[in-house]
Amino acid sequence: MPYPPKLESIISLFGGLSDPEKRETLISYAEQSCFQEPKPNEKFDLEDVRKDQECTDTVAVYLRVDEEGNAHFRVTLGPQVQTLTRSMSSILCKGLDGITPREVLEVPADFVPKVVGAELVRVRSQTVYYLLTRMKGVAKVWLQQQQRSGDPVTGDSSPE
């Protein structure tokens, strides 16, 4: 499956960078992770706040689906979350913005090494994949809720 356009453009950006430039860009994305947090009075369709056993701190994923059925994510990360996961929260909030929840489910995880670079994808850094899994989980729950309620906004009635 092709990547969503905004994610594709981020992947392309990283594709043209040297390893040190990639590092710098990842750090820049990590620093922007605070801007992906919910804004005051922002309303969401789903909130998934939890600390899983395989992650060092609490990760909260918030989903809002607009009238056109497009998803918008916000993420809050606890202070112990690794820098690479912070980078990924910015990349994913921006890269997945505006696609449908069903399209979120189809985003392949193979873009991670393209963005992060082989040197930084390590056993201890596997939580970079964790955030995408969490976002997909929220999108899936939202779709299930829509199916149960028969809401036509998903534009799809295929079984989960």
Added chain:
Amino acid sequence: MSIDSHYAHPEALVTTAWVSEHLKDENLCLIESNEDILLYDMGHLPGAIHIDWQRDLQNQTIRDYIQPVDFAALCSRSGITPETTCVFYGDKSNWWSCYALWVFRLFGHEHVKIMDGGRDKWIAEGRPLSREVTQRAYSDYPVPPTRNDAEIRAFYDDALLQSRTALPLIDVRSPDEFKGLVTHMPEYPQEGVLRGGHIPGAHSVPWKQAVNKDSTFKSEAELRKIYQEDLGLSPDEKIIAYCRIGERSSHTWFVLNYLLGFQNVRNYDGSWTEWGNRVGAPIEKSL
């Protein structure tokens, strides 16, 4: 808070305040070693260099450490000479800084210290961080004659012998890992271990018992109670510590060796990711 003068080697531990006063010492090299691979880039102690436990200290092909010639090259490009005092610090309560220090000791580097409390304590105290990449003048570190594996490093066969002869093995992992209830550390992904449990006869003493809430090491009296009075270890007996990949056990190795002065402690860096995957390795569970 000052360093407990009763430690066997109080000179091996320095406070954040001490480091703050010695940031510009020419014969001192601050070395940050973290689990979070981008943390150094986000800001580090002024003048500190970064040593990546995986990229810089390990062989990139086989599971082993670098060779003496690589260590000399690493030190040379880091501006370290055999006389340089290396002060290690990092995230995760200094796991990886103890690991890096232990590897430096494998190559016989004499002057090593840990900054008590690590990176988190430095930041909690509002001390400055820098994002400037530190450039130290190239040095010409002589190639060490050997890597001293026999002295402070244990291998599978050593751990097996230790188990069979009922000599002390210290499992520093979390209690659930020791019992075999889980095959990963709490809060971490699975690292590819097929079996859970512990080496037969091992004692469970999680690394965390050795530190206070702010990640500083407990006092000499408190540590002696844990390891000598309660566990019954004696400073001159052969001891092997292990965890999953050797970083948490480096922390315990540092405690036993430098803070309590135990003379024959080895770190089994193959640890559970070797033992728990090895065909035929005996395993004990305590459910």
